Amino acid sequence: MFEKIKSFLINRYRSLDKGLLHASFILILFGIFLTFAASPAVAERNHFDSFHFIKRQFVFLGPALLVLFLTSFLSFQQIRRVSGLIFLGALICMFYVSFWGSEINGARRWIYIGSIGLQPSEFMKPAFAVICAWLLASGRLIKQFPGYLIACFLYSIVAFLLFKQPDVGMLLTISGIFCVQLFLSGIPFFIVGLLGGGLVMLGMTAYLTLDHVHARVNRFLNPEQGEAYQVEKSLETLQNAGWFGKGPGEGIVKYELPDAHTDFILAVSAEEFGFILTACLILVFAFIVLRGFWLMRQENNYFCQIAVAGLLTQIAFQAIVNMGSTLNLLPTKGMTLPFISYGGSSLVSIAFAFGIILGLTRCHTLSRGLE
């Protein structure tokens, strides 16, 4: 029995895409490094013990790795089922949170189990990508299956709940995922254009109706108002980073940025490790995204293509928005950098998403064998 499990695990492990797997390990290592660099300053400022955030992050590291591997070993069908379950669970939790959750900084997003906070929408994202991919693929390939309709219906529910919380960052991510998936499902370019317009409309609505979105965009457009404190500090820091940075632990921006360990961790990285290492970090993200899409171009499983594309979009979108706002290319949007930023539920959910990517890309070896 033990032998069987062992050989099963070894087989499964061997069939994983090593490029993606190792890239994810590199990101996790980066994340540990940067949490060590950035979080003690934040912890001390908030009157915690210096290693407060590091300890909490380590508590989640084990479960995250477990989730990563377990998910990657799942078969397509299991992935679909697990995603379905998680999607349902997360949706219920989000529903509960949106209406009865406790308010933090003007939004209801968190659910608490003991002292551990979970953000159900974080887990909903990958599950949503998988479910949508399945619906869209089936809708395209099986006649009389209203996959598009159901997908759109699910999207509207999720979008409504996120708007209600409100969590515009998450809403934009979900919308991005959904758009890419619709795009891949072969809808005409005409409708793609319409969707693009719709997304712009959505952004405008958020800008006009939600105060904090309004404020943030204004701040981005008029930096001279002196309100973009964090971005200003971040830019100031980057200015004296140079090729090699100041060296680990030598940075000072972390003492002045409230979100040094989450939204602005790239600034800490640039300041302490310099351009070269930070560029490496960006390249790892680019590698993961491009490698994933590259594999999908060789993939002949339609569901698999759309699902992986959605998940990769999620990771790419979060990374680009996070880095973009640190570099003052985009308005600040409270989005975490996958694998890097501090945050337990964010780490586990990214591990889950990445596990699915690994699980879905795994079949690639086989499909080549089939041809």
Place this chain on the structure above:
Amino acid sequence: MRHKKEVFYYAGLEVPIDPMDKYRCLDAATLGALEKAKSRIAIIMVFFTICFGIILGRLFYLTVVNYQSRQFIPSALQTEIPLIRHNIKDRNGIEIAMSVPTKDLSINPKRTKNPEEVAKQLVRIFPDLSRSDILRKIHAGGSFRYIKRNITPAEQNAVNWLGYYFLNLEDGEKRIYLQNNLFSHIIGTVNIDNQGTSGLEKTYDKELSERDLYLSLDLSVQEMTRRSLEKGIEKYKAQGGLGLVMDVNTGEVLASVSLPDYNPNLPLENDPDKLFNKATLGSYEFGSVFKLFNTAMALESKDIQPWDVFDASEPIKIGRKLLADYRGQNRPLTVAEILMHSSNVGSVRIALKAGYQKQREFLGRFGFYKQLPIGLPERATPQFPKAQKWADITSANVAFGYGISVSPLHLIAAVSALVNGGYYRVPTFIKDGNKGMPEYRVISQRTSDIMRHLMWSVINWDIKETNPIFPYAVGGKTGSANLLENGKYVKGTLRTTFVGVFPMNAPRYAVLVVLDNPHGIKETWNFNTAGWNAKPIGLEIITQIAPYLGVAPQEHWEQPAYIQRSIEASKAAKKR
């Protein structure tokens, strides 16, 4: 897994075929969809490549292209903070006013979260702030409010540890006045934004942004003058007073004190008396001191000679007004004796002899009719009789110092011109401020020489009796004028003046002391005229500053015959 027959293994790839693989049956429709998806995946890849490319490029631009080496010193520890406003120093380079870099703490009310807690934490750091005040600022809205200007490094650190991103620290600077009250009026003040609002700070606002300012004032002379004056004011129960020391040859002011004064380091008190610079902004009638100019005028026009004698045996009637002497000698007096005993009658006779037109023209030479062109915003406008009203009665009053009021600075500059050989220089508060500036001859060398002897005799004819060990060759004149209140002279109240010059054989410095409303005390037999209060203070100042300024004690100075005769006559009259 052997019992599961449907599981199929490829050789070397013992991985089960996934049952989900039904999409792999590649019919035409599926193939079409796949091809479309693959081409669109290429589009998405291009899109993300561009995005990551932009981010990389931006990072490169910000970190490498835009690189500014800061030598890895945390910004809080950097020492090379440029001082925007430069220092003010005395003539020997001792700092009077300097700027220290500080931080200004401001808040962004729009972004403030949890105002109650913020206010509580801020009050913990700044116990002098009130909680309701901070809350009011936060609730007032807007995106910028100062919480506290010029906070200390320790407070700065405490604020940083709060970690509130809506609290901002920006570079500021604070003006420190190292000598506290000593120079308050002359230096003036700056506002919270370090712009000069009064005194030299205001006049030299622009220069101070470029270089240090060296004053003509001397810290030690200023301190000695202020201390003597302060003691004197207390002793004679005066309301206030002023003291000036001036270099008679260059016009540089060495000391300028006006009491009461204020400490510019403390928040300004709303006390007009303290903020008022009597030395430059005050405009006063100086009484008998003007007899010096009256005499000089007549000497200069050769209407009188120093050995002339004038009848002062009885009051003189001008128009319907009878003018008498204060404690008169009631005998004929020489020109020197008229000054020694400060005879109003004698002075009026001199003025009448010269005529009022000459008098009016003469006083104009000393700038008595216009504001002094000095580098201070606080300048007095003199008051004097209109030209058409300047007739005998006016002239008689002006002869002993009534009807014309000028600032103390006017007076000391004019007295300097009387003794320095006849050159008038505009007073200056800046070191070497009169170098290269024109000087005006106002009286001849001869008149100046005579004036020196006359002024010497005024102080010295009986100094051996009042102050037998006084070592310096001082000359000068005292004056006491009734205080004006609502356009009427108040009997018994006086403004007493002493002006002195030393050393009289080769004048270098002039000293002016003015007391506001001194009272008679036991030691002065209840007299309150200048000779009893302003003069001792002036001599006290001279005793202190003369050694510091390198003035040697009096050598023998041969007096002309007319002075010797006058002194003998006065001594004889006194014995009688």
